[in-house]
Amino acid sequence: MKSLCTASLCLLVLFSSPLSAAHWYVVPNGRPQATGTKQDPFGSLAAARDAIRAVKVNGKPTEAHTVWVAGGTYWLDAPLEFLPVDSGSKEFPVIYRALDETPVVFSGGSEVTGWKPAAKGWQATLPEALRNPMPEQLIAGSHATTLAREPDEGLLSVVSVTEEVQPKQPARQTIRMSAADFAATLAKITPEEVSQVQFLAYHKWDNTRRHIDKILPEENALVTSGRQMKGHNPIDSHSQIRLENFAAALDTPGEWYASPDGTITYLPRPGEDVSKLRMIVPRLEKLLVIHGNPESGQFVEHVEFHGLRFCHSRWTTPARGFEPSQAASPVEAAVQIDGARQVVLEDCEIGHVGIYGVWLRHGCHECQVRRCWVHDTGAGGLRIGETAIHHEPNLQTGHITVDNNILCSGGRILPCAVGLWIGHSGDNVVSHNEIADYFYSGVSVGWRWGYAESLAKRNTISKNHIHHLGYGVLSDMGGIYTLGPSEGSVVSGNVLHDIYSFSYGGWGLYTDEGSSDILFENNLVYRTKSGSFHQHYGKDNIVRNNILAFALLDQLRASRPEPHRSFVFEKNIVYYDTGQLLDGQFGKVKYDSSNNCYFDASGRPVTFEGKSLAEWQKLGHEQGSIVADPKFADPQHFNFTLAKDSPALKLGFKPFSTDDVGVYGLETWRRKASQASYPPVRSE
Numbered sequence: 001m002k003s004l005c006t007a008s009l010c011l012l013v014l015f016s017s018p019l020s021a022a023h024w025y026v027v028p029n030g031r032p033q034a035t036g037t038k039q040d041p042f043g044s045l046a047a048a049r050d051a052i053r054a055v056k057v058n059g060k061p062t063e064a065h066t067v068w069v070a071g072g073t074y075w076l077d078a079p080l081e082f083l084p085v086d087s088g089s090k091e092f093p094v095i096y097r098a099l100d101e102t103p104v105v106f107s108g109g110s111e112v113t114g115w116k117p118a119a120k121g122w123q124a125t126l127p128e129a130l131r132n133p134m135p136e137q138l139i140a141g142s143h144a145t146t147l148a149r150e151p152d153e154g155l156l157s158v159v160s161v162t163e164e165v166q167p168k169q170p171a172r173q174t175i176r177m178s179a180a181d182f183a184a185t186l187a188k189i190t191p192e193e194v195s196q197v198q199f200l201a202y203h204k205w206d207n208t209r210r211h212i213d214k215i216l217p218e219e220n221a222l223v224t225s226g227r228q229m230k231g232h233n234p235i236d237s238h239s240q241i242r243l244e245n246f247a248a249a250l251d252t253p254g255e256w257y258a259s260p261d262g263t264i265t266y267l268p269r270p271g272e273d274v275s276k277l278r279m280i281v282p283r284l285e286k287l288l289v290i291h292g293n294p295e296s297g298q299f300v301e302h303v304e305f306h307g308l309r310f311c312h313s314r315w316t317t318p319a320r321g322f323e324p325s326q327a328a329s330p331v332e333a334a335v336q337i338d339g340a341r342q343v344v345l346e347d348c349e350i351g352h353v354g355i356y357g358v359w360l361r362h363g364c365h366e367c368q369v370r371r372c373w374v375h376d377t378g379a380g381g382l383r384i385g386e387t388a389i390h391h392e393p394n395l396q397t398g399h400i401t402v403d404n405n406i407l408c409s410g411g412r413i414l415p416c417a418v419g420l421w422i423g424h425s426g427d428n429v430v431s432h433n434e435i436a437d438y439f440y441s442g443v444s445v446g447w448r449w450g451y452a453e454s455l456a457k458r459n460t461i462s463k464n465h466i467h468h469l470g471y472g473v474l475s476d477m478g479g480i481y482t483l484g485p486s487e488g489s490v491v492s493g494n495v496l497h498d499i500y501s502f503s504y505g506g507w508g509l510y511t512d513e514g515s516s517d518i519l520f521e522n523n524l525v526y527r528t529k530s531g532s533f534h535q536h537y538g539k540d541n542i543v544r545n546n547i548l549a550f551a552l553l554d555q556l557r558a559s560r561p562e563p564h565r566s567f568v569f570e571k572n573i574v575y576y577d578t579g580q581l582l583d584g585q586f587g588k589v590k591y592d593s594s595n596n597c598y599f600d601a602s603g604r605p606v607t608f609e610g611k612s613l614a615e616w617q618k619l620g621h622e623q624g625s626i627v628a629d630p631k632f633a634d635p636q637h638f639n640f641t642l643a644k645d646s647p648a649l650k651l652g653f654k655p656f657s658t659d660d661v662g663v664y665g666l667e668t669w670r671r672k673a674s675q676a677s678y679p680p681v682r683s684e
Contacts, residue, residue, distance in 0.1 A: 402431070
């Protein structure tokens with residue numbers, strides 16, 4: 001009884017502080033038994049969270065709470081978790097905010113120390129706690145590194161693949177390569193390394209990441225096992241692969257390798273001094289988890305995070321590998337949010353993570369992600385909604401705002417991931433974002449192949465700058481990619497450019513299977529591989545008042561004829577100097593086209609499936625359209641401002657400005673996006 005009274009007295013003293021109810025303070029070196037005042041701050045965000053729980057009345061806040069977090073690194077033993085009990089209210093929100101400009105970093109990693117110069121690079125010994133499983137990521141200071149791989153640039157071609165399938169057994173694939181590629185890679189792997197070596201296969205829009213079972217020198221081959229390959233997208237002679245995680249591949253600055261005995265070796269880049277860098281191995285998979293319970297109507301509500309950094313989450317390839325899945329859809333996120341209402345992430349950084357950055361997944365409504373920097377992700381940047389359909393409103397995700405963010409440099413482990421993904425989710429606004437440097441699509445909306453039920457309706461994708469996608473390693477991608485019925489959705493005012501696929505399908509605007517009732521308006525698309533616009537199949541999409549320029553192979557594509565009207569194409573300007581105008585089955589697809597302006601700047605005649613404009617118009621197409629120079633100010637330097645006497649204006653084309661596309665606000669924030677440097681998407 002004495003101990004109970006003592007505990008109660010301690011709680012009374014702890015929460016009688018005049019500051020405890022409204023303002024709390026956290027510093028990296030706070031006392032374990034601190035009271036959370038400015039003079040006696042907590043040492044962790046979790047302690048502040050628990051203190052706020054304790055002062056609520058019947059589980060509800062009676063005034064607003066602000067937690068001021070001082071700069072420094074907070075090493076996490078477990079993800080920061082917020083439950084419905086941690087909610088604020090509309091009148092009394094709970095806010096976690098950086099105290100000043102000093103970076104506040106919540107790290108899911110561990111620092112590796114004791115680095116010494118070695119015959120090859122720098123070496124250290126991994127602590128035992130970081131060896132099971134062995135790490136697959138290393139962060140050098142503020143920069144990502146590369147797990148030793150071959151080839152360093154480009155990919156290896158597959159010669160042939162055979163598959164053995166037996167009942168109740170994993171399928172086994174034998175992947176053969178050329179003798180020269182085998183000698184440069186697989187032949188250099190030691191027997192001790194085989195079990196940890198991985199291969200990453202690129203096939204159409206998918207990746208397969210697997211371990212190697214054994215190496216067959218007599219066949220120049222590797223053997224791997226897992227799920228039976230999909231008939232529509234197998235690994236075959238049209239695929240490419242990369243091999244990772246063996247000592248002989250450690251040959252390029254910025255690469256690292258950890259041997260089975262725990263010795264980790266890093267080859268520094270020019271100018272790097274490893275003795276002065278914080279070398280971090282990510283340890284936790286998730287960093288921030290918001291976990292409401294929509295099924296019981298319990299949500300995490302009115303909680304905000306401002307100016308915080310969540311860094312260093314890991315990816316560990318499963319024993320059976322990662323099987324192909326479009327957009328890396330099974331992969332979760334370092335910031336995972338379920339059952340949230342009015343939750344805000346603002347001015348936050350999510351970086352150096354092995355999976356997706358942020359996922360507002362299950363039962364989330366009216367949440368906002370603003371002015372956040374999501375970068376160096378193993379998968380994609382941000383996800384909204386799920387792959388499954390829920391019919392109860394509480395279980396659905398929607399009305400999410402993603403505005404003024406920078407999502408960049410993703411797909412570093414699973415290249416098939418996308419910059420921003422929306423599944424079965426509606427009424428979302430994705431606006432003024434910088435989305436760049438991914439190996440697959442920039443924005444993907446919808447998750448229905450065909451015309452069956454979809455929840456991806458009334459989404460708005462506007463004023464985003466989407467660029468540097470593909471890099472020639474995957475196929476069948478779009479700058480903005482849609483999938484399934486999407487009544488009321490609008491794609492407007494975006495700028496998309498530099499999209500380059502491996503084989504087919506480096507498109508700007510891509511309406512894939514069943515995409516319907518979407519308005520594409522006032523978008524600028526230029527410098528794509530396969531075309532500015534492609535409709536695979538869909539219904540009643542409207543493509544209006546867009547500038548579509550400089551596709552390499554084809555400018556426009558329509559693939560599948562259907563009995564209904566597929567799309568409307570009107571008041572657009574199509575400008576090019578290579579490739580052909582139309583590809584696919586425009587002569588068979590039902591569509592309405594009118595008042596468009598076409599021009600081939602190379603001087604060639606513009607033809608429509610081999611026909612002149614007049615001949616094409618006699619077949620019922622392109623009524624009121626013209627072939628004429630639209631008189632752009634400087635198209636070769638991508639200035640598409642129209643002259644006042646442009647013939648396109650007489651067709652009803654309405655000029656639009658791109659000056660407000662992408663991020664906005666402080667000059668430092670705008671500069672962060674505009675001055676980012678990415679490699680060219682293809683060799684010129």
